[in-house]
Amino acid sequence: MVGKYKDDPFEENEKTSEESPHPPTEDKSGTADDQMGSAEEMCEKLVRDGLLMNKFSSHGEVYLVRTTFTQNKRRIRYRSAVTRNDKEMEYEVDLLPVERRYALGEDEPEEKPRLYAKEACETHISKCVKVRRKLRELREGGKSGKKTAGPGKAFKLIFVLIILALVGASFYLIFPKIYHMFVPDGDKIAPSGKVTGIAARYAEGDMVSYAVRGEDDKALKRMIFKVKSSSVKMLWNVKGKSVSESSSFSTQGWKSGIYDYLLHVEDKGGNTEEYAGSFELTKKAARPSPLEMDKSEPPPRKPDPSVGDKKVPENKKPLSDSDWEHIDELIKKSE
Secondary structure (H helix, E strand, C coil), X not given: CCCCCCCCHHHCCCCCCCCCCCCCEEECCCCHHHHHCCHHHHHHHXXXXXXXXXXXXXXXXXXXXXXXXXXXXXXXXXXXXXEECCEECCCCHHHCCEEEEEECCCCCCCHHHHHHHXXXXXXXXXXXXXXXXXXXXXXXXXXXXXXXXXXXXHHHHXXXXXXXXXXXXXXXXXXXXXXXXXXXXXXXXCCEEEEECCCCEEECCCEEEEEEEEECCCCEEEEEEEECCCCCEEEEECCCCEEEEEEEEECCCCCCEEEEEEEEEEECCCCEEEEEEEEEEECCCCCCCHHHHHHCCCCCCCCCCCCCCCCCCCCCCCCCHHHHHHHHHHHHHHC
């Protein structure tokens, strides 16, 4: 196409519903063909008047099918739309507006505009048939006592949803209480344990022997004993409600000071309990040297058992010469 067109080429020879001297046809009964005439007649009317209108009403609902057809030397346009109670249908797919535009060349055959007019007429008839079908469903629904869809149905749906939400909330709040009435709760009681055998004080290098014991109302899982600031750590994977274990460790090479120990007890339910204690490690006393042993006081003499509890009299005066002579005489006589 060559040439310059106006902004709206359809303003020439364009007719509207206000300009049309023919009022819309109102359909209240019968079929679409009975009230609208044949397709050929409708096509001639659309080309001649540029407008087709058919009105349908039932149960207070008024539908108007309106198709316009405009043409000039350059283009052809038609539009078919349906209004319900003076409002154009925008949500029902079958009744949405249809608009077509076709450009015409200089050498276009004369039959082509008529083909486009026939297409517009078929679109108009199709929408009329769909409107008639919709109204028939409304009439049959009213006769059978069925209620048509409307705002009341939406309110009922909202009401049902609110009731379901309330029931669900009540069930969520009440069900756990009912559940726990028949199903016991999980294990929430912590186990118990103790450490025995460890004295309050040891010397460097001593062996420390100990025993641990764990108890639970259901089942134990593990026990761990460790001494802080040392490499002592014992792990027992245990079973049962009551378990006892024992072990020992050496303090050889340890520095003097206070050492803390810890017993960790865990049950199958994941509950834990810890018990702590401490002991003191002192330096070992050094052995005395031989020189120091000589300087030390001799140990006290043990009493003679033959003497008994009587004390031995001590001679306070030395023997005289006469005493020694007397002793010698006694010895000679005894010989």
